Amino acid sequence: MTAAPGSFAARAHPFTPLVVTLCIAVVAIALPGPAAVLYLYAATLILVVLTGTGRAALRALVPLAPLWFFLVLLHGVLGDGEQTTVLGVALSRNGLTLAATQAARLGAIATASLALYTSFSPARFVDAVAERGWPFSMSYLVVATLLALPRFRARAASILEAQRSRGLRLRGSPLNRARAIGPITFPLLLGALAEVDERGFALETRAASGVTRRTALAPPPDTRMDRLTRWAAVAAAGSAVAWRVLG
């Protein structure tokens, strides 16, 4: 968890950022653009800064930058219809409007998602799910995968290094490079399958597939503020969808 200590994102019940993020995504898709969507992106940026996950706004720029570039290129530069000149370049007016709407929409969703990822605490999530009496397998799948990712990435990097040191060529014609797919993916896949048995036994001994309700060790408090925030987010998403459908 990298949310600022003591911030709302660090203290909030694990379901609160999850619900707020999903509602921002729904609102972003439901709102017609571009002004309303740009306001939503601005509001999302302010929200992530206020809740102590401001770094997510910067991290979101990494996946967003190429998308924004192609939106302007595809719809602004190559778009049809009435033209306008910006910095000496003729651009499609409708295309630019479409690009701005889509860019702000993607910006709001990506920023909210990365803020959620930044504030996500696997241990608190497991406890919150256990406290509700929901199946252990549900929280296990999310948490085990998130914890497995860095391990798999490290293993993938070491496989790549090992195969290169054995003379595997990663350059050359597309056919030569395609031939390298097997040597770099097989060790990772076989290693993952070999782990399955070991982990399966470990889960069995911990009664992971049992139906007995588990007791949370330290359930995160679900405060009135959390509940209010979640209901407000759901109401905003519902209103946006209703406005789009009925309006």
Added chain:
Amino acid sequence: MNARLLALLPAAIAINLVVGGLVNALGLPLYLDSIGTILATVLAGPAVGMLAGAIGQLLFGLINGYQWIPFGIIQVVIALLASVAAAQGGFRSMGRTVAWGLLTGLVAGALSSVISYVLFKGVTATGTTAVVTLLRQLGWSLPAAVTASSLALDLADKAVAFAVVGALVRSLPGRMMGRFPRAVRAVGR
């Protein structure tokens, strides 16, 4: 859900999320983000494959932005088609495996082009969008460019993904295969 399947799912999801990055090192226009889905389906059936694909897409969205979640439906379709292929012994030989991969690529590409055009206005992953931009420059309409690029990339991607899973499952030792009866039928042993 039994403990072995519970252990298989995170591995399959992590494979979906990591293999793409590994293949990036080769500079090929492939995603290979469905290998875990196909593998889980062949080993444990369509329900496990669909779960792996759907949860993998949710987690990919969490890490890279929830805008990619609509593509989760494609993972579900891939799991369904992989389960049909497995039931028909479609992983018995390389030729059959690639043929099923091409069929899956055709369906996935068609679905992907609709999602890309309707929800993303043609701008999605960098490689696909670069092809769309090139085709637009050549005078193609946006829907035609999106459809052509999605189909071309998905055909190649799913053929390779199926080929990798097929070769892997055929090479599994008998002891491991014995724990996954569906995989035995998929490779026709």
